[in-house]
Amino acid sequence: MPQPRGPPGGGSMAQVAPAAGTAATQDGGPAPSWWRRVPPEVRVGFVVSLACVLVLAVAAIPGVRPRPGVIAVLDDGVQLLGYAGAALVAVPLGFRSTTFRVLWWAVAVAVTLRCLGFAYTILVLDRAAVYPSLADAAWVVSGVLLVVAAVEVARYHVPDHSRTLALDALLGGITAAAVMATALSGTVGRLAAAGIGQDALAVNLTYPVLDVCLLTVIAGLVGLTHGRLSAAVATTSVGVVLLAAVDATFLFQATHGGFGPGSVLTAASLLGTLLVAFGGWLPLERPPLRREVFGGLTTPVLLALVCLGVLTLDAVHPVPPLGIAFGSVGVLVAILRAGITYTGDRRQSVEVIAEKDEQIGRYQALIEASSDYIAIGTLQGKVIYLNPAARRMNGIPAEGPLGDLTIGQMLTDEAARHQREVESPQILATGSWRGESTLRNFTGGPPVPVYKNTFIIRDDAGEAWLLGTIQRDISELHAARTELQRLADERQELLRHLVDAQEAERSRIAADVHDDPVQVMAAVDLQLGLVQRQLDAGADAAATRSLLEQMRVTVSEANDRLRYLLFDLDSPAQREDVETALGEAAAYVLGDAVRWDVRCEDGLDLDETARVLVYRIAKEAMVNVRKHAQATRVRIDVRRLQDGVEVVVADDGVGLPLGDVVPRPGHRGISDMRDRAAIAGGSVTLRNGDERGTVMRLWIPVSANSD
Structure with a gap:
C-alpha cells in the first residue's frame, strides 16, 4: 500500500512582546492600526498565501474539479506559492523582532523548513513515497522548533506558577494525550499491521507524537492562563490545533484508504501554516492573571469533562488502554485540583475576612479618635x-x-x-x-x-x-478674625490720630510762622517806610540809626524763631546716632535753663526709623518738661530691653496732677507720643517720680539687625 506522508502540524505561540514596526509614527502622531504597522513584504506574503488558501478551498468543493486526481498547477503550484508566502510572512519576524529573537527565529526557521519540505516533495520526489527523506527531516525539525517555541512562550506568559496553575497545565496535557491516544490508536495499529518498514513506521508515528507535544503545551498554556489568551496567542494556537487536526485526519484517511488529492485538508494545512507564521505580527500584551469565581475552575472543569468523555466513549466504542489510562489520570488530577481549590479558597476567604475586619477596625479607630x-x-x-x-x-x-x-x-x-x-x-x-x-x-x-x-x-x-x-x-479661627478686626480698627484709629497730629503740627508751624516771622517782617516793612520818610524829611542821623538798630534786633529775633522752626522740622536722628541726636534736642529745647544729661547704653545701634521715632517722642517729652514741669534737672536714659529699646525721660519738676495725662483740646503732646509708639508696636507711659517730678517711659520693638 502507498505509505502516507505529509507535513507535521504545529505552530508558534504568540509573540510575547510587540514585533519591530509596532511603535508610533516618527512625527509623534498617533500610531496606525496593527495592519499598517506590518511591513509591506509581510503584507504581500500574507495576501498571496491567503489567496492560495481560498483557491484550494474552492477547488475542494465537489464538482469544481473537472476531473479527479492531481492537477499539477493547482495542487502543486498553488500550494508551493502559498507556502512560499507563509515563509515570506515568518522570516522578517526574526529580523525585525527586538525582543525574544531566538524564539522568533525558531518560528521563522520552522515555517521556512515546512515550506522547503513541501517544495522538496513536489520538485524532487515528485510526490513519491520515500521514507525517510530530506522532506521528513525538514518537517520533523520544524515540529521540534515549534515545540521549543511553544514551551518558551508558555513559560513567559506564566512566570509565577502556583500549585493550582501547575495542576491545570498538567490536566491540559493529560487531556490532550488522552484525546490523541484515543483518536490515533486504531491508525497506529493499522500501520503496524500493514507490514511497512520500521523507518516508514517511525516517520509516520513521529508526526502525531509532535502533534501531541504541541497540543499538550497549548492545553497547558490554556490551563495556566485560565483561557485568557491574547489575540496573537489565540491565532497561533488555532493554527497549531488546525495543523494537528489535519495531520490526524490525513493519517487516518491514508491508513483506511479514504485519502484523495484535492480535499479540504490541503487548504486547511496551508491555512494553519499561515496562522502560525502571521501570529507573531499581531499586537499583544501579556494577559494578566485574575482570580475567577470558584478559583478559576472553568478551564479545569472543561478538561475534566473531556477526560470523562474519553472514559464514557469506551462503553460505546472500544478505547485503547493508553486512552483509558490518560483519561483516568486526568479525572484524578481534576479531583485533586478541586480539593486544593476548595481548601485554598476557604483559607483565603478566612484571611480576606480577617483582613477586612482589621481594616474596619483601623478605620473605626481613626474616625473615633x-x-x-x-x-x-x-x-x-x-x-x-x-x-x-x-x-x-x-x-x-x-x-x-x-x-x-x-x-x-x-x-x-x-x-x-x-x-x-x-x-x-x-x-x-x-x-x-x-x-x-x-x-x-x-x-x-x-x-x-x-x-x-x-x-x-x-x-x-x-x-x-x-x-x-x-x-x-473653627472657633479659634473666628476668635482670630475678631482679634484681627479689632487690631485693624485700632490701627485705623491710630492712623487717624497720626493724621490729626500731623495736621495739628502743620497748623502750629503755620501759626508760628504767621505770628512770629511774618509779623516781624511786616513790622520791619513799616519801619523801613518810616526810615525812608525820615530820610526824605531830612531827619538827623542819630534818630535814623536808632530806628535801624531796632530793626536789626527785630530781624535777629525773627531769625532765631525761624532757626527754632527749622530745628523743629529737621531731625538730626536721620544723620547722627541716637545719643548725639538726643543731645542736640536737649541742648536746643532745654538750653541752659535746665541741667540735662543723656546716657546711652554702649554699643546700641538703631536703624534710622527707630532713631527718628525715639528722637521725636523724647523731644516732645523735653518740650513738656520745659513748658510745664518747672524742673531744674532732666535725665534721658536709652538702653536695650527685651526685644526692643527703652527710653526714659525723668525730671525733678512739679509732677503730674491727677488726670493731667488725659488729652485736652489744644494739648495733643501726650496723645501724639502714644499714637506714634503704638503704630510702631510700642507704648508710652507717664507717672510721677518716686520723690518728685515726672517719668516718661517709651518702649518700641526693634528688628534683630538694628542692634
Missing part, C-alpha cells in the same frame, strides 16, 4: 452615626441611641435654614457642598462655628446611598 466632627445620615436627613467629637460638639451624651435626630436639629436655626435652601439643592445637583455653618449645643452652651464638607456616599453600583459630613471646629 479624630477631633473632627464626622457624621453619617440617610438621604432623608436622619442621623445614624456620630463620632465622639461630633457628640461632644453638639452636647450629646457619649453613649446612647440617637433616636430620631435629624441633620437640621443639629444646626442653629439660621444654619438649618441655609442648609435647606442652599446646601441641600447643591448636594443633590453636584454631590457635595463645602462652607461654613454653625452647630447647636444641646446643653445650652454657645453655638460652635464649623467648616464642613457634606457629600453623598454611593454604593458599589454608584447609586446614592447615604450622606456623610466632616466638619472642623
Whole structure:
C-alpha cells in the first residue's frame, strides 16, 4: 500500500512582546492600526498565501474539479506559492523582532523548513513515497522548533506558577494525550499491521507524537492562563490545533484508504501554516492573571469533562488502554485540583475576612479618635452615626441611641435654614457642598462655628446611598478674625490720630510762622517806610540809626524763631546716632535753663526709623518738661530691653496732677507720643517720680539687625 506522508502540524505561540514596526509614527502622531504597522513584504506574503488558501478551498468543493486526481498547477503550484508566502510572512519576524529573537527565529526557521519540505516533495520526489527523506527531516525539525517555541512562550506568559496553575497545565496535557491516544490508536495499529518498514513506521508515528507535544503545551498554556489568551496567542494556537487536526485526519484517511488529492485538508494545512507564521505580527500584551469565581475552575472543569468523555466513549466504542489510562489520570488530577481549590479558597476567604475586619477596625479607630466632627445620615436627613467629637460638639451624651435626630436639629436655626435652601439643592445637583455653618449645643452652651464638607456616599453600583459630613471646629479661627478686626480698627484709629497730629503740627508751624516771622517782617516793612520818610524829611542821623538798630534786633529775633522752626522740622536722628541726636534736642529745647544729661547704653545701634521715632517722642517729652514741669534737672536714659529699646525721660519738676495725662483740646503732646509708639508696636507711659517730678517711659520693638 502507498505509505502516507505529509507535513507535521504545529505552530508558534504568540509573540510575547510587540514585533519591530509596532511603535508610533516618527512625527509623534498617533500610531496606525496593527495592519499598517506590518511591513509591506509581510503584507504581500500574507495576501498571496491567503489567496492560495481560498483557491484550494474552492477547488475542494465537489464538482469544481473537472476531473479527479492531481492537477499539477493547482495542487502543486498553488500550494508551493502559498507556502512560499507563509515563509515570506515568518522570516522578517526574526529580523525585525527586538525582543525574544531566538524564539522568533525558531518560528521563522520552522515555517521556512515546512515550506522547503513541501517544495522538496513536489520538485524532487515528485510526490513519491520515500521514507525517510530530506522532506521528513525538514518537517520533523520544524515540529521540534515549534515545540521549543511553544514551551518558551508558555513559560513567559506564566512566570509565577502556583500549585493550582501547575495542576491545570498538567490536566491540559493529560487531556490532550488522552484525546490523541484515543483518536490515533486504531491508525497506529493499522500501520503496524500493514507490514511497512520500521523507518516508514517511525516517520509516520513521529508526526502525531509532535502533534501531541504541541497540543499538550497549548492545553497547558490554556490551563495556566485560565483561557485568557491574547489575540496573537489565540491565532497561533488555532493554527497549531488546525495543523494537528489535519495531520490526524490525513493519517487516518491514508491508513483506511479514504485519502484523495484535492480535499479540504490541503487548504486547511496551508491555512494553519499561515496562522502560525502571521501570529507573531499581531499586537499583544501579556494577559494578566485574575482570580475567577470558584478559583478559576472553568478551564479545569472543561478538561475534566473531556477526560470523562474519553472514559464514557469506551462503553460505546472500544478505547485503547493508553486512552483509558490518560483519561483516568486526568479525572484524578481534576479531583485533586478541586480539593486544593476548595481548601485554598476557604483559607483565603478566612484571611480576606480577617483582613477586612482589621481594616474596619483601623478605620473605626481613626474616625473615633479624630477631633473632627464626622457624621453619617440617610438621604432623608436622619442621623445614624456620630463620632465622639461630633457628640461632644453638639452636647450629646457619649453613649446612647440617637433616636430620631435629624441633620437640621443639629444646626442653629439660621444654619438649618441655609442648609435647606442652599446646601441641600447643591448636594443633590453636584454631590457635595463645602462652607461654613454653625452647630447647636444641646446643653445650652454657645453655638460652635464649623467648616464642613457634606457629600453623598454611593454604593458599589454608584447609586446614592447615604450622606456623610466632616466638619472642623473653627472657633479659634473666628476668635482670630475678631482679634484681627479689632487690631485693624485700632490701627485705623491710630492712623487717624497720626493724621490729626500731623495736621495739628502743620497748623502750629503755620501759626508760628504767621505770628512770629511774618509779623516781624511786616513790622520791619513799616519801619523801613518810616526810615525812608525820615530820610526824605531830612531827619538827623542819630534818630535814623536808632530806628535801624531796632530793626536789626527785630530781624535777629525773627531769625532765631525761624532757626527754632527749622530745628523743629529737621531731625538730626536721620544723620547722627541716637545719643548725639538726643543731645542736640536737649541742648536746643532745654538750653541752659535746665541741667540735662543723656546716657546711652554702649554699643546700641538703631536703624534710622527707630532713631527718628525715639528722637521725636523724647523731644516732645523735653518740650513738656520745659513748658510745664518747672524742673531744674532732666535725665534721658536709652538702653536695650527685651526685644526692643527703652527710653526714659525723668525730671525733678512739679509732677503730674491727677488726670493731667488725659488729652485736652489744644494739648495733643501726650496723645501724639502714644499714637506714634503704638503704630510702631510700642507704648508710652507717664507717672510721677518716686520723690518728685515726672517719668516718661517709651518702649518700641526693634528688628534683630538694628542692634
